Amino acid sequence: MSNYAIQLKYDGTAYHGFQRQLNAVTIQGLLEAAISTLTGADTAVIGCGRTDSGVHALDYTANFRSDTLSVPPDRLPLALNALLPADVVVFAAREVPLDFHAVFSCVSKEYTYKILNTQHADPFLVNRVWHIPRTLNIGAMRDAAAEFTGTHDFAALRCVGTDVKTTVRTVYTFDISENNGIIECKVSADGFLYKMARSFIGTIYYAGIGKISPGDIASILQSRKRSLAGPTAPPQGLYLTGTSYQIADVS
């Protein structure tokens, strides 16, 4: 038995998220169909996380185990891309140790959220940004983001939906940059609770429009109440932009 890791990009607009579902087209479903064609056997794919419907990825890691793969790993991207739709592209593949697991071996993930802060929308960014025409205070957004860095109980910044042992996570970096009307919010952490990234953005947005002040974030975290934080930002601005692994260098 061998274990393979692949890295992919996808435009999530057309899909019901990563995770396989009955009666819905998902990235996992597409990957499993394509990979099973190349292995000649039903092959399960393990993804590094469950991105929601409409969320994108620029660097998503998945793995699968097989002893019947019909192409060498370096030819796997081209072989899979020939079987996948144009909005899902595998750009790297390699054999990894048998104990590599896309979820459990992952030591950190990075998400980037894109806000288009211009008066008019951009026809080329439909389904790819959150368009906010009103003025945003980027300094306040940056100060709010900084309040999330470090190790905290993030119960107030997640939606209930998955069982987790603890709601404590460590946010390593949270940077806000602006270029040509596009505000990029880049956050890396050892893990993300359900809808945590989008709850971060909704709360930072509240700071940007003056509805909360960055100084309020500590008490929002302490409250552990979802209702005190900002809204869940829409999915189309969110991109999984990186994963880090300790036991196998795949990214």
Place this chain on the structure above:
Amino acid sequence: MSNYAIQLKYDGTAYHGFQRQLNAVTIQGLLEAAISTLTGADTAVIGCGRTDSGVHALDYTANFRSDTLSVPPDRLPLALNALLPADVVVFAAREVPLDFHAVFSCVSKEYTYKILNTQHADPFLVNRVWHIPRTLNIGAMRDAAAEFTGTHDFAALRCVGTDVKTTVRTVYTFDISENNGIIECKVSADGFLYKMARSFIGTIYYAGIGKISPGDIASILQSRKRSLAGPTAPPQGLYLTGTSYQIADVS
């Protein structure tokens, strides 16, 4: 009667080009429907050129005449965008002299063609670039582009389809740049014959793969034979990126 110029961007993927057609959705058709709603009367829109099906625009100029427009020109973009689909966005509007005409007053146009020259396609550039995985000689492409600058008879670089008095045009600039695997070919001219921009790109592509040498271009032009030039590049890489006007400063 007043005359209004508008500037717009559009993703041409979903449309049968700019020009109004029976039984096909076009940019002109959408604009005329939206503008007629705001004028309360059937209002014709004059576009600066007929972009083909699948071709995009980042800065397209159109004009229309009306004496019943219900919103001031500075409010026109927001009012029109509320009536247009998300992949067509008006970003500027102003009143212009009555004799301003989007075609006849235009003194030069600029097109940009985007080639994605990477091994794997990009899911976020589907329908927005020409993906060419093979190695291209960018120096040869640049030399070929330079051969097109100046005043020439471009009969060999157009498709027959519209009546024109002359096939002589002046190409002012033709620049090729490369950044992160995206080759941008930017060409400005006093006018473009039918499919001339895409014929330029197909011919430059032939130089890039060594099928012709830049030195062949002079004799291709001289031959006036379309069959000697390269193929017509696919529409989805082409963007109208600018128009210049003498009698009214609209761009």
